[in-house]
Amino acid sequence: MSTTQTTGVEDPAVAEATSHADLTAGQRSIKDVLFYVGMLASLGIAFTALVALIALMLVQGWPRLNLDLITHFPSSIPARAGAESAVLGSIWVVGFTALFTIPLGVAAAVYLEEFADKQRWYNRLIELNIQNLAAVPSIVYGILGLGLIVQAAGLGQVVLAASLTLTLLVLPTVIIAAREAIRAVPDSIRAGSLALGATQWQTVWRQVLPASVPGIATGVILALSRAIGEAAPLVLLGGLTFIQFNPSGLDSPFTVLPIQIFNWVSRPQDEFEVLAAAAGVVLLVILLAMNSIAILVRNRFQRRW
Template identity: 50%
Template sequence: MDTTLKLLFLAATSIGILALMVLIIDIVMDGLGHFTPDLFTNYPSRRPSSAGMKSAIVGSIYMLLIILPVSFVFGVGAAIYLEEYAKKNRLTRIFQLNISTLAGVPSIVYGILGLTLFVRWFMLERSLISGAFTMTLLVLPIIIVAAQEALKAVPKARRDASFALGATKWQTVSRSVLPSALPGILTGVILAMSRAIGETAPLVMIGALTYVAFLPEKLTDQFTVIPIQIYNWISRPQTEFHELAAAGIMVLLIMLIIMNITAVLLRNKFQKNI
């Protein structure tokens, strides 16, 4: 029985990898002709020959620059409190269950929440800051869960040794536990950012534009991101726009690969230091 399950697992994995390779090859073949400097320097256009995704790339980078510090501070801070300071009682278990549930909620729900909370209640309009805060809500549960698991993996003996040397609770957490858990925390944060950069539904809900021929100059400006620009191109009937969409997918894949490689390198670097 175990051998049969292993064979089925290997077969399913091989089919999945093969399908992914075929899909990537098809995307590269379609988009390679438009993967030129013009793709990065030109704004979107109604003419495929002069269309680019400069505003979408810059918008995605701006989003990450806002999401990363906010989600890191609040996500890791919440994980430290829940794991190191909060009493293990019924209320804590309820909070923990809710956080784990939120990590699996469909992204469109966060779009509705962002539309209600940031666009309407706080009157931030359909702006870059509204989109960034909405995506922060999306990735926060993922970062909290990942950070908690990293903190749990730190041996209890490390905490006991710190207390035995006369360190306070915060000194133990900040100078002993947190550095040991940092590789896992950084990996979780970067993978959460990888999810944020590829999401479309929440930003469509809050009104991110599909055609932006300018760069946002302040946080309250309107914006677009790479997935929305790809969606805009793929929805058009012309074959040239479909090829541009394939080139945009290549850009997104490259960004995701770089972020995942960065996560692996940071984890290995900090693990060696520890």
């Protein structure tokens, strides 16, 4: 446009009219297409990897994917071996982890978001610590659990020790997710409640928490999904691989699916590899079930502002 004005030969109005007449996107459309293809490709890679993984496990574990797998205890004879104690062990350990994590994590998040004075140095320190703790490798939590819970507290290598260790492991994730969910509740809701003469506690309990349930549920399930797949910290804690009985209480010795799978994979016989693949499918099914619970909860409590 500037050239048309300086030459003075072309009438600027005419030049403008012609530029307005061309309504095609020109160069931009190619970039748009490339970007779109790029996005599709990224999605495709992620999706293909997932499908391949599941298909591989299904095909490999197919011969042993039957009820025997979850109704037999481990055995040194591959044909008789099953993962009953591991499946139940996983459910016990993760169940208690959920029981400990949800109230602790939500309470911590409520304190940090609704009550803590962010100017105070100790609150800032807590925040910083939680973010760092979320990034600590799980094996480190295993060492902590072994030293603190199993030995110092004298709990021994039992379900309770495993649950507490996994609680420590996933608590930062739950706190961070719950804080996000609580922060997403608009302040106008809090103001509306307080202006009616509700106390801050009533406002949190009756307005903020119900409104943040979907976000909290998502965070909790993500965290528990991580917990159920963990082998490393539990191996350190002394999760055994050869347990011929089901857990009967918090003080039972235990094993969990990832440990059982790890054990089977590392055996020389090929049959155990088939078992490992089949147990992997079982683990995935449990994960899927947990995720569907989260989706149900989320839809049940879905809010819009």
